Every structure is written in C-alpha cells, then in structure tokens.
Amino acid sequence: MNNFFNKIVELFSTPEYIDSLLHGFxxxxxxxxxxxxxxxxxxxIIALVDVAKPSKWLAIPKxxxxxxxxxxxxxxxxxQLFIMFFVIFAIKGFPSIITAIIAFGxxxxxxxxxxxxxxxxxxxPGQTEAGLALGLSRLTIFFKIVAPQAIKNIIxxxxxxxxxxxxxxxxxxxxxxxxxNMAAKDIGSGQNMASYIVPMFTAALFYLATIYLIxxxxxxxxxxxxxxxxxxxxx
Amino acid sequence: MNGETExxxxxxxxxxxxxxxxxxxxxxxxxxxxxxxLGPSGSGKSTFLRCLNxxxxxxxGEIFFDGQLVTGKNIRKVRQxxxxxxxxxxxxxxxxxxxxxxxxxxxxxxMKRERAERRTKELLRHIGLSSKANSYPASxxxxxxxxxxxxxxxMLSPEVLLxxxxxxxxxxxxxxxxxxxxxxxxxxxxTIMIVxxxxxxxxxIASRIVFIDKGKIIEEGSxxxxxxxxxxxxxxxxxxxxx
Ligand SMILES: Nc1ncnc2c1ncn2[C@@H]1O[C@H](COP(=O)(O)OP(=O)(O)OP(=O)(O)O)[C@@H](O)[C@H]1O
Ligand SMILES: [Mg+2]
Numbered sequence: 447m448n449n450f451f452n453k454i455v456e457l458f459s460t461p462e463y464i465d466s467l468l469h470g471f472x473x474x475x476x477x478x479x480x481x482x483x484x485x486x487x488x489x490x491i492i493a494l495v496d497v498a499k500p501s502k503w504l505a506i507p508k509x510x511x512x513x514x515x516x517x518x519x520x521x522x523x524x525x526q527l528f529i530m531f532f533v534i535f536a537i538k539g540f541p542s543i544i545t546a547i548i549a550f551g552x553x554x555x556x557x558x559x560x561x562x563x564x565x566x567x568x569x570x571p572g573q574t575e576a577g578l579a580l581g582l583s584r585l586t587i588f589f590k591i592v593a594p595q596a597i598k599n600i601i602x603x604x605x606x607x608x609x610x611x612x613x614x615x616x617x618x619x620x621x622x623x624x625x626x627n628m629a630a631k632d633i634g635s636g637q638n639m640a641s642y643i644v645p646m647f648t649a650a651l652f653y654l655a656t657i658y659l660i661x662x663x664x665x666x667x668x669x670x671x672x673x674x675x676x677x678x679x680x681x
Numbered sequence: 682m683n684g685e686t687e688x689x690x691x692x693x694x695x696x697x698x699x700x701x702x703x704x705x706x707x708x709x710x711x712x713x714x715x716x717x718x719l720g721p722s723g724s725g726k727s728t729f730l731r732c733l734n735x736x737x738x739x740x741x742g743e744i745f746f747d748g749q750l751v752t753g754k755n756i757r758k759v760r761q762x763x764x765x766x767x768x769x770x771x772x773x774x775x776x777x778x779x780x781x782x783x784x785x786x787x788x789x790x791x792m793k794r795e796r797a798e799r800r801t802k803e804l805l806r807h808i809g810l811s812s813k814a815n816s817y818p819a820s821x822x823x824x825x826x827x828x829x830x831x832x833x834x835x836m837l838s839p840e841v842l843l844x845x846x847x848x849x850x851x852x853x854x855x856x857x858x859x860x861x862x863x864x865x866x867x868x869x870x871x872t873i874m875i876v877x878x879x880x881x882x883x884x885x886i887a888s889r890i891v892f893i894d895k896g897k898i899i900e901e902g903s904x905x906x907x908x909x910x911x912x913x914x915x916x917x918x919x920x921x922x923x924x
Contacts, residue, residue, distance in 0.1 A: 576773060579734060579736065579760060579767075579834075580784070580833075580837065581757045581758065581760035581789060581837070582788055583788075590784065591775070
C-alpha cells in the first residue's frame with residue numbers, strides 16, 4: 447500500500463510522466479473532436495438523404511447511404527481502423543492522426559446518421575401534414591417544425607455517441623499511436639515506474655472526468671430544451 | 682354564394698400498394714356548399730378528403746380547383762386556398778399558439794407580422810381564447826387545440842375548408858364548442874366538406890350528404906332525402922346502425 451502511494455506521488459511529481467499523460471490526452475481529444483465533427487456533418491447528410499421523400503434522383507444516394515451505414519455498423523471499429531492504416535492510407539509519412547480522425551469520423555457518421563434519422567422519424571407525421579396543409583414549403587416545414595422537435599430526441603443519443611467515440615479512440619494504441627491509453631501503458635512499462643496500476647487508473651480518471659463533464663452538459667441542454675415544451679402562459 | 686364551382690374531381694383513384702382505396706370518384710363542389718361525407722370505417726372517406734389537397738397524391742384522375750388542374754407544381758397555392766382541419770388537431774408543438782397562427786401568413790408573405798398578429802388576436806378573442814396566445818399546445822385541452830386549429834386554417838382566408846372527423850378525438854364537453862365554430866363558419870357562407878360521425882350535426886349543417894363505400898360514392902342527396910328515404914340497401918343498413 448505504501449508502495450502504491452509512493453507511485454502516485456512519483457507519477458504526479460515527474461514532469462515527464464505528466465507530460466506524457468497530457469500529450470496522450472490531447473491526442474485522444476483531438477481525434478475524438480475532429481472525428482465527431484466529421485461524423486455529425488456526414489451523419490446529418492446521410493440522415494437527410496435517408497428520410498427525404500423518395501424521388502428519382504435520390505434513389506441511388508439513398509441506396510448508397512443504406513449500404514454505407516450497414517457496412518460500417520456491421521464491422522468492428524478496430525478492423526476499420528486497420529483498413530485505414532494498412533490499406534487505404536498505407537502511405538509513407540502520411541500523418542497517422544489524420545488517418546485516425548478519418549477512420550473514426552467515417553465510423554461515427556454511420557451511427558450519428560441513425561441517431562438523427564431516428565430523431566426526425568420520431569416527430570409525429572401530423573406535424574409535417576399541418577405545415578403541408580397550410581401550403582408551406584418542405585424547407586420551411588423542416589426548419590421551423592420538424593428540426594426543432596427532432597433535436598429534442600437527438601441530443602441525448604448524440605451525447606451517447608460522443609462518449610462512445612471518446613472511449614473508442616483508445617484502440618488507436620493498437621496502431622502505435624500515443625493517445626491517453628497508450629501513455630498509461632508506456633509510463634507503466636517504463637523502468638522507473640515499473641507499475642501499471644497507477645498510470646492506468648490515472649488515465650481512467652481522465653476519461654471518466656471528461657465523460658462526466660460531457661454527460662453533465664448534455665443533461666443541461668436536454669433540460670433546457672424540455673422546458674420550452676411546457677413553458678406556459680409566461681412570455 | 683354566387684354558385685361558382687370550387688372543385689371538380691374526375692375519376693379519382695388512389696391505391697396504397699395493392700389496396701385500392703378510392704375507386705373512381707366523380708364529384709363537384711359548388712361555392713357555399715356544405716358537404717358531409719358519411720360511410721363505414723375504412724371506406725376511404727379520409728383518403729378522399731386528403732386527395733383533394735394532395736395530402737395523398739392521387740394515383741390517377743384529375744382535380745380542378747377554381748378551374749385549374751391541380752398538379753405537383755401549383756399544389757402549394759391550392760393548399761393555401763383549401764384549409765384542412767385534422768382529427769388530431771396537429772398544432773405545431775414547438776410553437777406557441779400565436780406562432781402557430783402567424784407562421785403560414787408570414788411565411789407565405791400574405792401578411793406582415795404586425796397584421797398577422799392583430800388578426801390572430803381578433804380570432805382568438807372571437808373564440809374566447811385570448812389568454813392562450815403565448816401558451817404552447819401541450820398546455821391546452823383538446824377542444825381548445827381544435828378551435829385554434831380551425832382559426833389557424835382561417836388565417837389564410839381559404840375558399841374551402843376540409844374537416845376530417847374534427848370532433849372524434851374530443852371529450853363530449855368540447856365537442857359542442859368545436860361544432861359551434863364550424864356552424865358559425867357555415868352560416869357565414871364558408872364552403873365546407875366534412876367527414877363526421879356526428880349524425881345530428883350532419884343533418885343540421887349539410888346542404889348535401891355524400892355516402893362513400895369501398896372507395897366509391899354510392900349515394901348522395903339532400904339531408905332530408907338521404908335520411909328519410911335512402912335509395913340503396915347499403916345506406917339503409919348504415920342508417921339503421923347509426924340512427
Ligand atoms: N397512408 C396509407 N398507407 C396505406 N394504406 C392506407 C393509408 N391511408 C389509408 N390507408 C388504407 O385505406 C383504407 C381507407 O382508409 P381511410 O382512412 O380513408 O378510411 P376512412 O373511411 O376514413 O375510415 P375511418 O372512418 O375509420 O376514418 C384503409 O384500408 C386504410 O388501411
Ligand atoms: Mg378517416
């Protein structure tokens with residue numbers, strides 16, 4: 447036990463270790479952040495194509511989107527990461543962070559698309575009908591009526607997706623990238639520390655704290671969205 | 682009520698997959714008419730009504746509104762002139778009552794916001810719901826929602842109003858409130874088509890009754906004639922059940 451506390455003191459008093467952990471954490475967050483940006487952007491497009499009224503020119507895009515989400519959701523993330531690293535971007539000197547961002551971004555797009563699609567489809571079709579019957583355009587109906595209601599259903603699930611991506615990025619250590627997960631392993635296996643338990647628990651705390659913060663923010667947003675639902679006579 | 686023809690429907694058909702729901706309906710609606718559509722459940726009453734403003738795109742047949750053939754191109758203009766009131770009200774949940782009412786006139790550039798809001802206030806006062814202008818639909822009763830849905834349709838001053846079972850989702854107490862608004866519209870010469878199960882209201886308000894069975898109009902006539910001396914066995918059977 448004494449040894450354990452010594453290790454903690456050692457970890458937090460060695461600038462090199464702290465540096466490694468922070469660098470790892472930064473990489474983890476960079477990958478997750480940019481991957482989520484790609485995921486939300488692409489996922490929104492896929493979802494919109496998917497829920498759009500069927501028409502001649504959308505038939506092929508709709509089909510492609512279906513195939514895309516099916517393939518991405520039907521294969522392991524780790525395998526998708528390997529394919530990106532060892533097949534598609536197996537180019538010497540290509541920055542691995544870009545490869546990782548693309549891999550996670552493309553993966554997240556498929557899941558985000560499902561989240562957004564589900565959110566849009568859960569809006570009562572009567573809401574759209576009301577807009578149509580008034581002669582409003584599809585665009586107006588989407589932005590003024592459907593989207594604001596869909597957001598309420600989307601936010602919680604999107605929060606889950608953000609959390610999933612942050613945690614899942616840990617597998618980049620499998621392709622030798624120095625993320626938070628890898629930093630913990632690296633520090634633990636070093637001659638000086640020679641203990642996995644302290645760096646790994648510290649890394650766990652980093653993940654936990656981040657995810658706790660995100661959960662907290664999402665809950666706050668959810669609450670404020672729900673409030674406008676029942677806000678009554680006061681305005 | 683100068684007897685202008687509002688709608689002409691020629692050989693209207695609508696199928697959902699293999700299900701033939703509307704099987705060749707010819708129909709004319711004159712200005713100032715109050716047509717009540719009756720018929721058994723699943724006979725296609727709602728579908729017929731919804732085809733008129735293309736909430737369902739007809740499979741075949743033609744609809745003329747004000748002498749113009751209704752197509753995908755002019756449907757939005759047509760809808761601005763054919764209001765629709767739904768069984769489940771369909772007020773926009775994320776908008777206040779006021780925003781529900783001013784949305785279409787403003788977006789369609791028929792009124793400036795100021796004028797739309799003034800008109801909204803007038804109409805709300807008229808139906809006794811002025812205090813609800815800034816409420817969200819979730820805080821209203823069914824009857825209040827439906828009365829607001831009716832004035833929302835009226836905001837665009839349509840030539841025709843379609844009602845699909847406007848009181849079916851209401852408790853008995855609110856039914857009267859909603860019916861009296863419809864009655865008032867009728868008294869003011871509004872052209873109305875209504876699907877309803879309120880037989881006594883149908884008798885009272887209708888200038889013509891249309892009976893639909895299996896996607897066809899099998900009998901129509903004045904309420905007196907329709908209720909007292911039905912021509913077809915199918916209608917006799919129906920009336921025996923509902924009267
Ligand atoms: N959007 C749709 N997709 C597939 N089938 C539909 C659709 N709308 C209606 N139908 C079918 O069309 C038939 C007629 O339905 P409709 O709602 O027009 O009947 P209705 O006369 O209004 O009945 P009710 O009195 O019960 O309201 C039914 O068999 C119904 O299942
Ligand atoms: Mg119906």
